[in-house]
Amino acid sequence: MSTQVFSLVPPPLTEGCQLPGCAITFSSGQIGLQRCSVCKAVAYCSREHQLDNWKAHKPFCNKIKALQNKLEDEERNLLSSTDIFQDPKNIGYFGTLPETNNYMHARKRVFWALAYESEGLLGLKLAVEHGREMLRLCTLDRLNVKYILPGVLVRIGEDQRAYDLCRYWLDYCFEPFVSSSEGGNVVERYLRPEYLNRDVFEPIPTHWLESRAGVLPLGLIVPVTLLKLRAYVDLGMLIERFGGGVWDVSILDPVALNEAKSQRPFGISECVLRGRSSQADNHAQNIDRRSFWNLHSLLSGQLTPLLGLINRYNGFFLSALIDSDSGLPSPGPDSASARTRGSTLQSYLNATPTYYADGSAEEAQVLVQYNWKSWVGDEAVMKEVRRRLEEGA
Numbered sequence: 001m002s003t004q005v006f007s008l009v010p011p012p013l014t015e016g017c018q019l020p021g022c023a024i025t026f027s028s029g030q031i032g033l034q035r036c037s038v039c040k041a042v043a044y045c046s047r048e049h050q051l052d053n054w055k056a057h058k059p060f061c062n063k064i065k066a067l068q069n070k071l072e073d074e075e076r077n078l079l080s081s082t083d084i085f086q087d088p089k090n091i092g093y094f095g096t097l098p099e100t101n102n103y104m105h106a107r108k109r110v111f112w113a114l115a116y117e118s119e120g121l122l123g124l125k126l127a128v129e130h131g132r133e134m135l136r137l138c139t140l141d142r143l144n145v146k147y148i149l150p151g152v153l154v155r156i157g158e159d160q161r162a163y164d165l166c167r168y169w170l171d172y173c174f175e176p177f178v179s180s181s182e183g184g185n186v187v188e189r190y191l192r193p194e195y196l197n198r199d200v201f202e203p204i205p206t207h208w209l210e211s212r213a214g215v216l217p218l219g220l221i222v223p224v225t226l227l228k229l230r231a232y233v234d235l236g237m238l239i240e241r242f243g244g245g246v247w248d249v250s251i252l253d254p255v256a257l258n259e260a261k262s263q264r265p266f267g268i269s270e271c272v273l274r275g276r277s278s279q280a281d282n283h284a285q286n287i288d289r290r291s292f293w294n295l296h297s298l299l300s301g302q303l304t305p306l307l308g309l310i311n312r313y314n315g316f317f318l319s320a321l322i323d324s325d326s327g328l329p330s331p332g333p334d335s336a337s338a339r340t341r342g343s344t345l346q347s348y349l350n351a352t353p354t355y356y357a358d359g360s361a362e363e364a365q366v367l368v369q370y371n372w373k374s375w376v377g378d379e380a381v382m383k384e385v386r387r388r389l390e391e392g393a
Contacts, residue, residue, distance in 0.1 A: 009377070009379075010119070011119055012265065013121055013124070013266075015120075016043065016045070017033060017044050017045040017049055018042040018043060018044055018057060019044065019050075022045060022049055024045040026043075036050070038062075038065050039065050039068075041114060041120065041123035042061075043120070060117055060118075064113055067109050068110055070106050071106040091137060092136070092137070095140055096140070100137075108134065108145070110130055111134065114127035115127040115148055115151075124156050128156070131148065131152070132149075135190070146165065146169045146219075146220065148370050149165060150165055150166055150220075150374075151223060151226075151370055151371045153165070154227070154266055154374040155374055157267040159227055159230060159271050160197065160200075160270040162227060163271055164190070164195060164197065165190060166224045166227070167195075170208075170217065170224070173220070200227055201290075204305060208221070216309075216313060218310065218313050219367060221306065221313075223374070225303070225306040229385070230271075231271050231272050232296060232299040232300060232384065233264075233384060235272060235295055235296040237263065237264070238292055239292050241260055242292075244293035244296070245291050245292070247290060247291045265379070266374075266378065303384075303388060314367070316360075317364040317367050318385065320364055321372060321376055321385070322386055322389070323342060323343070323345045345368065348368040349369060353365050
């Protein structure tokens with residue numbers, strides 16, 4: 001009997017025509033791309049390419065369309081019985097209104113299917129739109145959109161938005177805001193200027209490291225750790241190419257920088273590329289002169305404690321991720337390691353936990369499903385994770 005060997009590395013993100021092998025992208029400017037008229041989550045450069053890809057696309061297309069139809073039905077039902085969308089006092093509080101329950105759950109099913117199953121840029125951007133709308137309608141996020149959205153944002157190259165979102169909710173978890181102090185105006189608070197452009201190089205707050213189990217929101221620490229890992233890896237690559245004394249990416253040759261971006265699966269982190277001189281800085285005397293070397297060193301000192309923090313509160317999560325075959329030497333097809341490699345990660349991806357306790361394998365299953373593509377999809381990040389864990393992170 002043959003043994004299936006799992007290769008659990010997400011495929012490269014499709015940034016244009018969905019037909020494998022077609023080089024036409026949204027940015028190429030060669031031809032207009034048209035969305036699939038059924039699911040709206042993929043695009044093709046021609047009718048011929050759409051027909052050629054239909055057999056592969058059909059299951060996903062039918063699933064998304066069915067979920068979208070259910071969402072539209074629930075929206076019609078809601079609108080037929082109430083003017084809830086028109087009353088501004090309701091916006092932001094959908095999670096507390098019983099009549100909105102079916103609608104919000106239908107919307108989450110569309111959001112989750114797009115976030116989890118899309119391998120194209122268009123589908124992931126649609127997932128982000130659904131996620132943001134759910135956070136607008138329910139600012140307390142009763143359906144845990146905040147744990148899923150960061151990984152999607154990373155995959156479409158929006159690291160800064162992912163970091164801002166995580167830091168907002170981490171602050172909220174430790175010091176909840178009182179909505180009455182703002183006169184009820186809580187809609188999209190996380191998008192206000194004071195909560196944007198957080199510095200990925202900022203120190204790890206002491207209360208994270210000192211938190212008790214059940215208090216620390218591990219679902220937010222996981223993407224924050226990934227974002228710092230990505231910035232660390234990107235800086236290492238930039239140092240290798242341009243030297244460590246550089247302090248501003250705007251002075252780098254744009255052609256060489258674009259070439260460097262193309263070497264990273266999700267591009268170079270926005271947190272590294274964007275200008276830093278406008279940020280508030282509480283941990284460096286002169287933010288304008290923080291060289292790549294210094295920034296790389298800052299992050300290096302943060303990664304080991306963060307990985308240790310994740311392992312301390314759930315020892316299953318990172319173990320499942322490094323169980324994949326990404327970056328590991330290939331054993332013979334009949335070896336024991338070939339038969340077992342990826343089995344834990346595969347089982348986690350197939351799991352359907354309905355309840356989990358802090359630190360349990362079931363909690364790790366949920367975390368893996370939310371985050372695995374943004375972690376395992378970046379081989380350089382996983383290589384750094386393995387190196388640090390081997391050194392006793």
